Amino acid sequence: METAATTKNGEPHAPGARGGGEGAGPVIRARGLSLTFETRDGPVHALQDVDLDIRRGEFVSFIGPSGCGKTTFLRVVAALERPTGGEICVNGMTPDAARRARAYGYVFQAPGLLPWRTIAGNVRLPLEIMGFDKGEQERRIGEVLDLVDLSGFGKKYPWQLSGGMQQRASIARALSFDAGILLMDEPFGALDEIVRDHLNEQLIALWKKTGKTILFVTHSIPEAVYLSTRIVVMSPRPGRVIEVIENTLPAERPLDIRDTPEFLAIAHKVREGLRKGHAYDG
Amino acid sequence: MTGEAVHAGTRGGGARGSGRLGRAFAGTMGRALPIFAVVLAIVVLWYLAAFWLNAQWVLDQAERAGRSVGFWEILEKTMSQERPRLPAPHQVVAELWHATLGMKITSKRSLIFHAWVTLAPTLLGFLIGTVTGLLLAVGIVHNRAMDMSVMPWAIASQTIPILAIAPMVIVVLNSVGVTGLVPKALISAYLCFFPVVVGMVKGLRSPDCILLDLMKTYNASRWQVFWKLRLPASMPYFFTSLKVGAAAALIGTIVAELPTGAIRGLGARLLSGSYYGQTIQIWAALFMAAILAAALVGVIGLVQNWVLKRMGFVR
Numbered sequence A: 001m002e003t004a005a006t007t008k009n010g011e012p013h014a015p016g017a018r019g020g021g022e023g024a025g026p027v028i029r030a031r032g033l034s035l036t037f038e039t040r041d042g043p044v045h046a047l048q049d050v051d052l053d054i055r056r057g058e059f060v061s062f063i064g065p066s067g068c069g070k071t072t073f074l075r076v077v078a079a080l081e082r083p084t085g086g087e088i089c090v091n092g093m094t095p096d097a098a099r100r101a102r103a104y105g106y107v108f109q110a111p112g113l114l115p116w117r118t119i120a121g122n123v124r125l126p127l128e129i130m131g132f133d134k135g136e137q138e139r140r141i142g143e144v145l146d147l148v149d150l151s152g153f154g155k156k157y158p159w160q161l162s163g164g165m166q167q168r169a170s171i172a173r174a175l176s177f178d179a180g181i182l183l184m185d186e187p188f189g190a191l192d193e194i195v196r197d198h199l200n201e202q203l204i205a206l207w208k209k210t211g212k213t214i215l216f217v218t219h220s221i222p223e224a225v226y227l228s229t230r231i232v233v234m235s236p237r238p239g240r241v242i243e244v245i246e247n248t249l250p251a252e253r254p255l256d257i258r259d260t261p262e263f264l265a266i267a268h269k270v271r272e273g274l275r276k277g278h279a280y281d282g
Numbered sequence B: 001m002t003g004e005a006v007h008a009g010t011r012g013g014g015a016r017g018s019g020r021l022g023r024a025f026a027g028t029m030g031r032a033l034p035i036f037a038v039v040l041a042i043v044v045l046w047y048l049a050a051f052w053l054n055a056q057w058v059l060d061q062a063e064r065a066g067r068s069v070g071f072w073e074i075l076e077k078t079m080s081q082e083r084p085r086l087p088a089p090h091q092v093v094a095e096l097w098h099a100t101l102g103m104k105i106t107s108k109r110s111l112i113f114h115a116w117v118t119l120a121p122t123l124l125g126f127l128i129g130t131v132t133g134l135l136l137a138v139g140i141v142h143n144r145a146m147d148m149s150v151m152p153w154a155i156a157s158q159t160i161p162i163l164a165i166a167p168m169v170i171v172v173l174n175s176v177g178v179t180g181l182v183p184k185a186l187i188s189a190y191l192c193f194f195p196v197v198v199g200m201v202k203g204l205r206s207p208d209c210i211l212l213d214l215m216k217t218y219n220a221s222r223w224q225v226f227w228k229l230r231l232p233a234s235m236p237y238f239f240t241s242l243k244v245g246a247a248a249a250l251i252g253t254i255v256a257e258l259p260t261g262a263i264r265g266l267g268a269r270l271l272s273g274s275y276y277g278q279t280i281q282i283w284a285a286l287f288m289a290a291i292l293a294a295a296l297v298g299v300i301g302l303v304q305n306w307v308l309k310r311m312g313f314v315r
């Protein structure tokens, strides 16, 4: 299966390889990407004909109604799901090769912390698995816990932390091994507005500081507009990309930028896109 | 009653300093009270049953002697027969007392001696059964072929009446020169491995999909997934399996002692007691077995609490 995917990539991938893989080419490149789940009630077209290029250092939000394939797209990028059609490259490799090269950190909707490990222990998990030495582990744990504002909580167990703190710990864990790509699937979906605003601010700061490529799934239009450089609007059944909206807001984004006319104009554009998606549906 | 009073006391008093201790005490009492009530009910029922079952013998005796007996005499005589149909609780307790503390441990009639004879193969069988169960569970979780093939066999193995194969195993092993502890331990292990397999397969499969996916995104090897995720996640299941397994191991040993002409061990005490109609001896042996089982399960429970607390499972 793997070899098949590589040969499939080999040829059509040639134009994309122009820029020379890792360096200048897109970090993620999807062409005609489709994924159909065979279920007992018949096929579910979770993704259909998705074309998308994501450049290094971009912050791309995915927005769309429930069931439009946002999670599925992220899982395909992460090689947790195998596409049934089209191609996708991550860092110029197959997703599976990228996974084995530990190219990305994945933040799930639920924090997914191991209850028998402390916060520091949870952040250490990927570092242990990837074979970092002890000193380096400690250094990185300190660094990323700092980054998410959790220094001092390393010795606590997950159940001693609030939901928002747990989610921050899971972000720290995804950052700890310093992969170039961060895949985030509604990481703040279960949190209240105020905590969410705060985490959004922190996330932007973190993104600027680390220069990572971030793919961020959300249901919230303001969140998508506030965070991203580009917004991918999707529609369900079959899951496709309706529109890709460039975010023209300046890089410097204080929270109150959300009240500016530019912000509202882009939010309006996203809403229009979502509405178009529903028109497809009907 | 006292439990209620303690409850009320801690609630009403609300002394901060001793609050925690008081609460723990009240908690223990709160848990102990229902147990105490059940025990009391059982003892009462038991006395009633002893009277009911043993009265006939007293009446027969009196009839043969050609005299009549009053209620109190019947009552008294049903509680003090040498070979009652159902010995009264105090008779069993007295026999237990006599057979444990009342004689030397080396005596052939000491229940402690017999208990040890049974306990040793139980522990060995428990060890063998647990290790076998663990290995099978690891195999089942990691290997599709084993997943498909082992479980049906494991279930089938438990549907064979142990009472039927125990003598065969013992006879066969004796004939090849394996005697003493080991044959009993093997039968004990035969009963013990099953709950461990079932519990550990469930435990090793207990981590959420999301955690397995997470490990995949780290490109973790199966071995790493096992040590860092599956095994720790299975610990609560592990201890539960151990408790069931320990009880099963004890039953296995006793069954192995029953039909083989063994003269030592709790199983042998049960059998010889039933040969000679020594019901009190049977019941004392039964209680000794129950005490052993409770002790085994209790020790496992203590280790469980300690380990799970250290692992951060218990809040």
Ligand SMILES: Nc1ncnc2c1ncn2[C@@H]1O[C@H](COP(=O)(O)OP(=O)(O)OP(=O)(O)O)[C@@H](O)[C@H]1O
Binding pocket: A037, A038, A039, A044, A045, A046, A064, A065, A066, A067, A068, A069, A070, A071, A072, A073, A239
């Ligand atoms: N493993 C699976 N087997 C079968 N169908 C699936 C599977 N995973 C997802 N689907 C289906 O694929 C479609 C897309 O699912 P996906 O989870 O990607 O949606 P989503 O956009 O992330 O939705 P939400 O916003 O609710 O998270 C849905 O219709 C879903 O039912």
Ligand SMILES: [Mg+2]
Binding pocket: A070, A071, A072, A185
């Ligand atoms: Mg989703």
